[in-house]
Amino acid sequence: MKKLILIVYTLLISCVLYAQKPIAITGKIFDAISKEPIAGATISDGNNISATSGVSGKFKIITTAAAIQVTFIGYTTRSIAVSGQSLAISMQPSNTELQRVVVSANRTAEKRSEAPVSIATISQQTIEDTKAQRLDLLVNKVSGVNMVNLGNEQHEMSIRQPMNTNNLFLYLEDGLPLRTSAVFNHNALLEMNMAAAKNIEVIKGPSSALYGAEAIGGVVNLITQAPPAVTSGYISAQLNNQGYKRTDAQIGTTSGKLGFIVSGYYANQTNGPIQYSDFHKTAVTGRLDYKIDKNTTWTNSASYIAYFSDMYGSLDSAHFIRKDYSAQAFFTYRKVKALRARSTISHNWSDSSSTNATFMFRDNSVIQNPSYSIANYRTGGKSSNPVSPDTATGNINNNSFKSYGLFLQHVQKFKLLQSKLIIGASAELDPQSYYQEFIWIKKQNQGGVSNYVSYTKAEPDQVMADYNTVVSNFGSYADYDFTVLPGLRISAAVRYDAFQYAFVNYLPGSGVAGGPSTITNYGKVAPKIGFTYNYQGIGFYGTYSEGYVPPQITQVFGKTSNSAYLLPQTFANYELGGWLSLLDNKLYIDYSAYLMNGTNEIINVKLADNTTQPQNAGATRHIGLEYGLSYRPADDLYIRISATNAKHTFVNYIAGGINYNGRQMASAPNFSGNAEVVYKPHYLKGFRFGIEEQQIGKYFMDNLEQYTYGGFKVTNVRGGYQVGRADVWVNALNVFNTYYATIATATATANGAASYSYNQGDPRAFTLGLSYKFGKQ
Numbered sequence: 096m097k098k099l100i101l102i103v104y105t106l107l108i109s110c111v112l113y114a115q116k117p118i119a120i121t122g123k124i125f126d127a128i129s130k131e132p133i134a135g136a137t138i139s140d141g142n143n144i145s146a147t148s149g150v151s152g153k154f155k156i157i158t159t160a161a162a163i164q165v166t167f168i169g170y171t172t173r174s175i176a177v178s179g180q181s182l183a184i185s186m187q188p189s190n191t192e193l194q195r196v197v198v199s200a201n202r203t204a205e206k207r208s209e210a211p212v213s214i215a216t217i218s219q220q221t222i223e224d225t226k227a228q229r230l231d232l233l234v235n236k237v238s239g240v241n242m243v244n245l246g247n248e249q250h251e252m253s254i255r256q257p258m259n260t261n262n263l264f265l266y267l268e269d270g271l272p273l274r275t276s277a278v279f280n281h282n283a284l285l286e287m288n289m290a291a292a293k294n295i296e297v298i299k300g301p302s303s304a305l306y307g308a309e310a311i312g313g314v315v316n317l318i319t320q321a322p323p324a325v326t327s328g329y330i331s332a333q334l335n336n337q338g339y340k341r342t343d344a345q346i347g348t349t350s351g352k353l354g355f356i357v358s359g360y361y362a363n364q365t366n367g368p369i370q371y372s373d374f375h376k377t378a379v380t381g382r383l384d385y386k387i388d389k390n391t392t393w394t395n396s397a398s399y400i401a402y403f404s405d406m407y408g409s410l411d412s413a414h415f416i417r418k419d420y421s422a423q424a425f426f427t428y429r430k431v432k433a434l435r436a437r438s439t440i441s442h443n444w445s446d447s448s449s450t451n452a453t454f455m456f457r458d459n460s461v462i463q464n465p466s467y468s469i470a471n472y473r474t475g476g477k478s479s480n481p482v483s484p485d486t487a488t489g490n491i492n493n494n495s496f497k498s499y500g501l502f503l504q505h506v507q508k509f510k511l512l513q514s515k516l517i518i519g520a521s522a523e524l525d526p527q528s529y530y531q532e533f534i535w536i537k538k539q540n541q542g543g544v545s546n547y548v549s550y551t552k553a554e555p556d557q558v559m560a561d562y563n564t565v566v567s568n569f570g571s572y573a574d575y576d577f578t579v580l581p582g583l584r585i586s587a588a589v590r591y592d593a594f595q596y597a598f599v600n601y602l603p604g605s606g607v608a609g610g611p612s613t614i615t616n617y618g619k620v621a622p623k624i625g626f627t628y629n630y631q632g633i634g635f636y637g638t639y640s641e642g643y644v645p646p647q648i649t650q651v652f653g654k655t656s657n658s659a660y661l662l663p664q665t666f667a668n669y670e671l672g673g674w675l676s677l678l679d680n681k682l683y684i685d686y687s688a689y690l691m692n693g694t695n696e697i698i699n700v701k702l703a704d705n706t707t708q709p710q711n712a713g714a715t716r717h718i719g720l721e722y723g724l725s726y727r728p729a730d731d732l733y734i735r736i737s738a739t740n741a742k743h744t745f746v747n748y749i750a751g752g753i754n755y756n757g758r759q760m761a762s763a764p765n766f767s768g769n770a771e772v773v774y775k776p777h778y779l780k781g782f783r784f785g786i787e788e789q790q791i792g793k794y795f796m797d798n799l800e801q802y803t804y805g806g807f808k809v810t811n812v813r814g815g816y817q818v819g820r821a822d823v824w825v826n827a828l829n830v831f832n833t834y835y836a837t838i839a840t841a842t843a844t845a846n847g848a849a850s851y852s853y854n855q856g857d858p859r860a861f862t863l864g865l866s867y868k869f870g871k872q
Contacts, residue, residue: 117159122182123152123324124165128219129293130323130870132349133186136167151349151386152324168206169196183325183871188218190727191680199296199316201517201574201586202270202305203506209576211586211625211636212302213239213672213687213721217295224773224783225813226333226824226864228341228362230284230295232811234315235789237297238737239687239721241767244837245854247364247374247404248285249429251838254299254313255691255717257743257763257794258838262644265302265310268317268398271437271455275498275525276308277566277596277648280461284315286400286433290343291358291380293320299721300689301642301668304588304623307521307570311642311666319396322354322384323347327870331822335862338366343866352386368858371422374404394439402431408466410836412851413544418834420855424547427466427489434458447508457498457525464491469536469547487536487547490559496527496566514577525566527648533557558602560609564648565597582630586638588623594645598652610652619643619663632680635673642666650697650709662711666693672721686722693717698750714747715760731775738768745798755798762838764806766792781817786810796841802849807835807856820868825861832859 124133132152139145140160148154156163158177166172170186189195200210207214215237227233231242231250243251243258252264262279265272266287273283295317302310328346333339340363347356359379364372382396406427414421434457441451469489473480504519534550572590579585594617600609625638646661672687696713719741726734743763748755771787789809796802810831815824836853843849 117157118177118180119155119157120163120177120180120182121153121155122184124148124154124167124184124186125152125324126170126219127185127187128223129320130185130325130327130347131293131321132324133167133170136165136170136186139164139166149389150392151354188220191676191683197296198318199267199270199298199314201576201588202504202519203515203517208629208634208674209584209627211584211627211638212640213299213670213689215297215299215723217297219292219294222289222292222294224785224815226815226826226862227289228333228339228862230287230289232828233295234297236735236737236769236771236787237299238723238769239299239719239739239741239767240297240313241764241791242284243854244857245282246369246372246407248362248376248402249282249404250284251281252312253762253767254297255689255719255741256312257760259762262309262647263311265306265308265314267306267314268435269319269396269437270316271435271453271500271502272306272309273433273435274459275457275496275523275527275566276568276594277564277645278494278496278525278527279309279647280494282429282431285376285402286431286459287317288319288358288360288378288380288398288400289317290345290360290378291317291319291382291398293318299687300638300670300691301621301623301640301666303619303621303642304590304640305572305574307568307590307592307621308594308619308643308645308663311644311664319380319382320345320347320356320358321394322349322356322382323870324349324354325871327868329866329868331864331866333824333862333864335860337364337368337858337860339364339860339862348870349384354384354386355382357381369407369420369422369855371405371407371425374402376403377401390443392441394441395437397434397436400431400433402429404429406463406466409852409854412853415836415851415853415855422546423544424466424469426547426550427464427469429461429463429465431462432458432460448506450505451503453500453502455498455500455502457496457500459497460493460495462491462493464489464534464550483538484540484545485538487538489534489536489547489550490531491534492529492531492560494527494529496525498523498525500524512577512579514575517574518572520571521569523566523568525568527564527566529560529562529564529648531558531560533559561601562609562652563599563601564652565595566648567595567597569593582634583628584626586623586625586627590621591618592621592643592645593618596648596651598648600652613652615651617645617663619645619665632676633674635671637672638668638670640668640670642668646697646709653709661697661709662695664693664696664711666691681727683725684723686720688720689718691717692746698748712747712749714745715743716746717741717743731777733773733775734771735773736768736770738766738770740766748798753799758798758800759795761795761798762840764792764794766790783813783815783817785813787813796839796851797843797849799843801843802841802851804836804839807833809833809835809856822866822868824864826864828860828862829857830859834858 124136134150136148140158146156195207241253260281266283298314302314326348331343343360345358363375380398385393407422437455439453443449471482472486500523502521507516536550570592574588576586596615599612621641623640627636644664668691670689674685693715695711698713721739723737743760745755768790773785775783791806793806812827812830835856837856838854840852841849
């Protein structure tokens with residue numbers, strides 16, 4: 096009996112010893128939505144044993160525990176039972192706003208609560224739930240942002256500025272500008288590939304200290320997806336009752352050291368609500384990552400955009416009042432081709448030191464027969480003669496450029512004051528060309544309205560402009576962040592840019608063909624300093640920053656006498672803001688108050704000979720309060736409110752003998768807002784339902800404050816149901832069929848009346864979509 100007891104006891108001890116034998120657990124950690132690998136996640140077993148995931152998301156931990164815990168900033172902590180020796184762990188992005196990590200604030204990843212700037216992130220979950228056909232349906236969810244839809248992805252922008260087409264906004268893809276400085280295009284965001292977006296970050300206010308020229312009103316940075324840690328992808332299709340059709344697709348994987356992802360979409364509009372408004376667009380982005388070793392990654396990506404749209408233009412007052420969607424021009428168009436490629440080497444020297452070098456190439460062209468250039472022709476060609484009943488004039492133009500750029504950046508962290516130094520330099524060479532030729536346009540009176548039905552080229556050809564410009568830009572910047580007291584962090588940055596425009600005019604310099612050939616140089620220093628303070632979920636920040644805009648090529652060498660003396664426009668921004676995270680992080684409030692003064696603004700001044708010339712003669716003031724609230728009273732209910740109150744006024748603006756000082760600027764609503772409620776019931780997993788309202792307040796249509804537009808409210812309803820790998824959705828945009836204009840302007844005429852222009856808002860549209868995901872979920 097004693098022998099039997101001894102045998103049983105020995106067996107039990109052996110089982111316990113065997114159960115406690117350490118085993119090696121390996122696996123990959125990746126984002127549950129994008130499937131991107133997560134580097135730097137902490138894996139712990141509760142017994143003081145931990146490991147960290149590498150750049151490919153891989154980890155290895157030796158443990159005796161029955162479960163491990165995975166944590167990473169910006170993600171919900173997961174506890175995983177150790178059921179095998181190889182794990183694939185997906186991490187869900189956190190709903191806590193203060194836990195979010197942003198990369199645009201100082202060009203590196205950092206906590207939102209440590210960035211002394213007004214910045215908002217549109218997450219990939221929001222992108223997936225919204226199923227947006229256009230970018231404005233996403234960025235307009237951000238307080239203080241009004242991206243104006245001009246149809247077929249064409250747009251204007253308003254961030255701390257009136258709605259306008261000016262070069263006061265900087266558009267980035269993975270931190271690199273979409274276009275070169277001095278060749279701004281207000282439609283540049285149509286050159287983005289929305290299917291490749293992981294998330295979108297919007298910085299409000301000047302950011303020239305880090306990003307350089309044109310970062311004035313705001314910066315929009317589309318961050319593309321990296322190759323997924325596991326094989327995955329999707330395909331989707333959608334259409335609506337207004338003639339819009341679109342197909343999206345994505346596929347990617349990582350095997351060993353190599354990973355790739357390809358994303359793209361094709362959109363097509365035919366027989367839309369407005370006559371002569373067809374368009375089509377192809378967008379493809381490919382990315383290839385190669386992990387040379389555990390500390391070095393080689394990233395290559397390329398995007399190609401091919402876009403064509405009928406340019407139906409705006410409606411005059413007669414068409415708008417009658418709700419008449421018939422076109423007045425039947426041949427105008429815009430055609431865009433954009434190729435962007437980059438190659439980046441990133442190396443981590445240590446946990447506190449890293450360097451990256453990027454070579455970038457762009458090849459871009461915009462060819463158009465613009466509707467906005469159609470002008471009446473007076474018989475005999477004299478301004479005093481009557482307007483011709485059957486003839487008008489216009490032009491066809493081609494604005495193209497290429498870019499060759501090198502971008503260097505080094506990040507160094509120090510234990511002293513928990514500080515971080517970022518230094519960088521960039522050099523770009525951008526050959527640009529512009530060609531414009533004159534056309535005759537045939538007019539016809541149809542139902543009391545003059546329509547433009549066809550055109551012919553002049554014989555012989557009449558070239559209106561033909562020039563090349565080589566733009567060179569060298570920039571350098573430094574950003575230093577450090578902690579002075581617990582919770583109090585200081586950030587200071589400065590940037591210097593030097594520009595050179597080498598202009599060659601192939602036509603004789605004149606007031607029509609442009610200025611004479613010449614070389615012009617510009618230089619500008621832009622500083623920024625700010626602080627953040629955080630204490631138990633409550634924080635605030637303050638910042639001073641400057642932004643600048645070098646003169647555009649058309650302003651310097653356009654159809655005037657040479658304006659090479661023009662100075663960069665400068666904007667000084669003073670800002671205070673903060674955030675509160677309350678009710679166990681269920682309620683989040685953020686706000687920012689700003690005062691921005693613009694000086695040396697370039698305006699067209701009328702000269703004694705009745706011509707106009709751009710001069711540094713303007714000054715403006717922009718003051719506003721931006722605020723947002725998000726509330727999650729339960730896991731299945733989300734409420735968001737984003738809004739801004741602002742006032743934009745002229746401080747020094749005299750043009751054509753008229754003094755505008757003290758007046759509010761045109762197209763500048765005092766209020767704009769966006770509110771949304773999203774419901775995802777726990778008892779019906781996969782179902783979602785959301786209601787959103789976009790509101791734009793009233794504003795003056797002209798700079799003399801004579802004509803007012805009342806603004807608009809538009810309500811969107813979205814619903815979807817995900818079953819397994821399939822997702823079906825129905826979006827009802829402008830569900831109440833509100834009749835409105837996205838922007839309305841007025842210009843005084845010679846007889847004291849006004850000429851009105853309205854860009855028609857989209858009528859009610861029902862969209863049906865279906866997508867299917869494949870690969871590891």
